[in-house]
Amino acid sequence: MISLLPINIMENLTKMNVAIESVTWWCHCSDRNEKQFGCPHGMGGPESDFYNGWYSEMGYEFEMFEIPAEKFQELNYNDNFPSNIKTINDEIKDYVNDLSKARGYSKCLTPAFWLSVPDGWKRIKYMKN
Numbered sequence: 001m002i003s004l005l006p007i008n009i010m011e012n013l014t015k016m017n018v019a020i021e022s023v024t025w026w027c028h029c030s031d032r033n034e035k036q037f038g039c040p041h042g043m044g045g046p047e048s049d050f051y052n053g054w055y056s057e058m059g060y061e062f063e064m065f066e067i068p069a070e071k072f073q074e075l076n077y078n079d080n081f082p083s084n085i086k087t088i089n090d091e092i093k094d095y096v097n098d099l100s101k102a103r104g105y106s107k108c109l110t111p112a113f114w115l116s117v118p119d120g121w122k123r124i125k126y127m128k129n
């Protein structure tokens with residue numbers, strides 16, 4: 001079973017009316033995970049700002065999940081948008097939960113959520129450095 005943190009993040013995004021478009025996976029490379037799960041896995045990546053260790057991207061050939069573009073076009077920010085977001089995010093949640101039970105899944109893996117935001121949104125800040 002996956003940790004509760006990604007589940008809480010997904011539920012909070014739904015409450016904020018933010019849809020998750022896709023999921024990619026990252027190996028959390030900490031000393032503990034290296035001993036327990038044989039990390040690092042993946043292609044490499046940045047040091048974590050929040051946890052001990054760093055994250056290594058697994059790449060699309062490992063696994064990814066994407067809500068089809070047509071489904072997002074159906075949403076079209078209409079009156080049903082909030083309930084559509086819940087439907088989409090619940091589908092993502094099912095995918096994340098199911099993958100965590102799949103053969104080949106390692107507990108070092110963390111889902112990364114790609115969010116759907118309106119075209120007009122601007123980043124206040126991208127990265128710390």
Ligand SMILES: [Zn+2]
Pocket residue numbers: 027028029033037038039040041106108109
């Ligand atoms: Zn790993």
